[in-house]
Amino acid sequence: MRDRGSFESMNFHGAESDDPLISLFTELVRIPSSSGHEREVMDFLTTRLRGLGLAVEESDPIEDHPEAAGNLYCRLPATKSGTPVMLSAHVDTVASEEGALPHPVVEEGVIRSGSRAVLGADDKAAVAAIVRVVEEIVHGSIDHGGIELLLTVGEESGLRGAKASSLEGFSARCGFCFDSTGPVGGLVVRSPSQKTIRATFIGRSAHAGVAPEQGRSAIKAAARAVAEMPLGRIDAETTANIGIIKGGEAVNVVAGRCQIAGEARSHDDARLEEQVTAMLDAISFAATVTEVDVEVSTIDEFHGFDIGGGNPAYDLAWRALEDAGIKPHAASTGGGSDVNVFILKGMSCVNLASGMENVHTSDEYILVESLRQLRRVILAIVARAAS
Numbered sequence: 001m002r003d004r005g006s007f008e009s010m011n012f013h014g015a016e017s018d019d020p021l022i023s024l025f026t027e028l029v030r031i032p033s034s035s036g037h038e039r040e041v042m043d044f045l046t047t048r049l050r051g052l053g054l055a056v057e058e059s060d061p062i063e064d065h066p067e068a069a070g071n072l073y074c075r076l077p078a079t080k081s082g083t084p085v086m087l088s089a090h091v092d093t094v095a096s097e098e099g100a101l102p103h104p105v106v107e108e109g110v111i112r113s114g115s116r117a118v119l120g121a122d123d124k125a126a127v128a129a130i131v132r133v134v135e136e137i138v139h140g141s142i143d144h145g146g147i148e149l150l151l152t153v154g155e156e157s158g159l160r161g162a163k164a165s166s167l168e169g170f171s172a173r174c175g176f177c178f179d180s181t182g183p184v185g186g187l188v189v190r191s192p193s194q195k196t197i198r199a200t201f202i203g204r205s206a207h208a209g210v211a212p213e214q215g216r217s218a219i220k221a222a223a224r225a226v227a228e229m230p231l232g233r234i235d236a237e238t239t240a241n242i243g244i245i246k247g248g249e250a251v252n253v254v255a256g257r258c259q260i261a262g263e264a265r266s267h268d269d270a271r272l273e274e275q276v277t278a279m280l281d282a283i284s285f286a287a288t289v290t291e292v293d294v295e296v297s298t299i300d301e302f303h304g305f306d307i308g309g310g311n312p313a314y315d316l317a318w319r320a321l322e323d324a325g326i327k328p329h330a331a332s333t334g335g336g337s338d339v340n341v342f343i344l345k346g347m348s349c350v351n352l353a354s355g356m357e358n359v360h361t362s363d364e365y366i367l368v369e370s371l372r373q374l375r376r377v378i379l380a381i382v383a384r385a386a387s
């Protein structure tokens with residue numbers, strides 16, 4: 001349990017804080033921006049950055065409807081020699097139940113959603129800190145070696161914005177994302193690869209009471225397949241899950257169709273292949289013994305990484321954390337983020353913890369102090385890259 005008594009006493013609702021970072025954060029989280037519906041928040045950010053006299057570009061839309069947006073690119077040309085850096089965060093959030101929206105509440109130094117909605121500190125804590133740092137740099141004429149912003153859409157729906165992004169025009173070869181849970185200071189050094197598996201069993205519908213022998217149950221096939229699969233914690237490096245099963249029309253009909261979908265992750269690509277093969281084998285075995293057809297697809301969701309000392313972004317982030325007076329520590333994750341994609345696209349990129357906790361739930365929260373640390377870390381990254 002955290003000792004709340006040690007946090008500063010600070011209670012308010014909405015954007016009434018006199019700290020511009022906290023105000024910006026609470027303002028951002030009140031703008032709805034579930035994946036694929038980022039238009040309003042992108043317009044807000046574009047206006048804010050253009051208000052600083054910066055050139056802002058939006059491209060790579062991943063959906064085509066009025067509420068959708070593309071990734072936001074913004075460049076601050078270098079004012080002194082140094083290493084240009086990419087700062088990146090995703091603006092989309094997971095959808096909340098029944099479209100509930102946060103009414104952020106700050107109590108005893110902790111920011112919560114104040115409703116059934118997820119707060120959206122994932123990843124708007126990073127968006128707010130990055131934008132605030134850019135404002136401070138522009139207003140304070142702080143020298144830097146070149147800053148390139150990439151604010152992505154569709155991270156939560158499969159890293160789609162990052163996958164659609166183009167890093168070719170960037171001068172930065174070092175990138176920093178702030179999209180990991182846990183106290184500020186964490187640097188993600190390992191992430192697994194992930195594949196998604198979908199299967200549709202196609203049997204034959206029949207009346208369950210009149211002529212069941214004419215039917216071929218797709219539900220029975222799906223159940224058999226799932227029962228045959230190794231799932232859960234496979235080994236220290238590997239996990240697997242079937243998370244969706246859908247099928248059937250009525251209790252008196254032998255189900256003609258049933259779909260299953262699941263995933264496998266591993267820090268070891270060979271183990272991932274073995275696991276996916278075992279799941280596909282279970283699917284075809286089940287289809288054969290239940291005499292149904294099956295259509296299968298597998299998708300490479302993201303590729304894992306394993307970085308550490310000697311990696312330029314990692315080393316710079318480690319030293320910047322120390323500069324900011326925060327103890328760095330290496331962390332591993334079971335999840336993927338835009339960083340997985342940026343590394344694959346050739347960027348030396350590291351994912352830093354932002355202080356967000358209980359993400360993707362209505363209990364999500366972040367400490368005011370974590371947001372302030374995040375700002376200091378980003379300023380320290382910029383300063384170190386320019387030195």
Ligand SMILES: [Zn+2]
Binds near residue numbers: 090122123155179
């Ligand atoms: Zn995130």
